[in-house]
Amino acid sequence: EVQLVESGGGLVRPGGSLRLSCAASGLTFSRHSINWVRQAPGKGLEWVSYITSTSVYTYYAASVEGRFTISRDNAKNSLYLQMNSLRDEDTAIYYCATDKYDSRGLLGGFDNWGQGTLVTVSS
Amino acid sequence: DIQMTQSPSTLSASVGDRVTITCRASQSISHWLAWYQQKPGKAPKLLIYKASILESGVPSTFSGSGSGTEFTLTISSLQPDDFATYYCQHYDSFPYSFGQGTKLEIK
Numbered sequence: 001e002v003q004l005v006e007s008g009g010g011l012v013r014p015g016g017s018l019r020l021s022c023a024a025s026g027l028t029f030s031r032h033s034i035n036w037v038r039q040a041p042g043k044g045l046e047w048v049s050y051i052t053s054t055s056v057y058t059y060y061a062a063s064v065e066g067r068f069t070i071s072r073d074n075a076k077n078s079l080y081l082q083m084n085s086l087r088d089e090d091t092a093i094y095y096c097a098t099d100k101y102d103s104r105g106l107l108g109g110f111d112n113w114g115q116g117t118l119v120t121v122s123s
Numbered sequence: 124d125i126q127m128t129q130s131p132s133t134l135s136a137s138v139g140d141r142v143t144i145t146c147r148a149s150q151s152i153s154h155w156l157a158w159y160q161q162k163p164g165k166a167p168k169l170l171i172y173k174a175s176i177l178e179s180g181v182p183s184t185f186s187g188s189g190s191g192t193e194f195t196l197t198i199s200s201l202q203p204d205d206f207a208t209y210y211c212q213h214y215d216s217f218p219y220s221f222g223q224g225t226k227l228e229i230k
Contacts, residue, residue: 109157
């Protein structure tokens with residue numbers, strides 16, 4: 001069974017930093033590209049960032065570009081999101097989610113999700 | 124950037140009803156579209172990918188169609204477990220984006 005477990009959320013002041021982690025098990029982590037998706041309280045889903053299986057390519061939403069950095073450690077089956085210069089509007093549950101693949105390549109959609117970790121930015 | 128627009132935002136229906144949710148992309152995304160179901164306090168669940176392919180384990184009462192800029196998610200006969208919020212998402216190019224969601228409520 002695939003499990004993704006996020007951690008590292010908490011309360012942080014505006015302008016502060018936080019590092020989220022996502023620990024994966026039950027899948028060959030090094031073969032999967034993976035994303036961060038967030039959801040502000042009572043709001044919809046927002047895609048945040050993406051990293052390829054070997055970290056060659058990363059992409060970000062405009063709302064976090066230049067402030068957030070996605071990375072991974074395949075030896076530790078872990079994904080990270082370094083969040084700097086945090087703003088009130090970054091308050092959300094942050095999920096990690098894997099891209100869906102088969103043996104022939106990308107099928108698309110996010111087929112495995114963690115339970116999320118809550119980040120609250122407030123003074 | 125590609126914008127995704129869902130309609131309606133809220134849908135009231137009864138068990139056994141057939142319902143359709145529409146998702147429009149601001150430019151063509153071919154068939155690179157996914158649908159998700161989310162229940163309160165839970166992570167989203169993938170229902171459909173590549174616009175029309177049902178994820179393993181998802182009931183056959185769910186179906187997806189469309190290509191280019193217009194897509195639909197249809198539930199052929201609503202079950203009590205289907206009342207939730209539904210999101211479309213494109214993955215044609217970065218940045219990916221989601222629709223704003225459709226909340227399916229019990230009438």
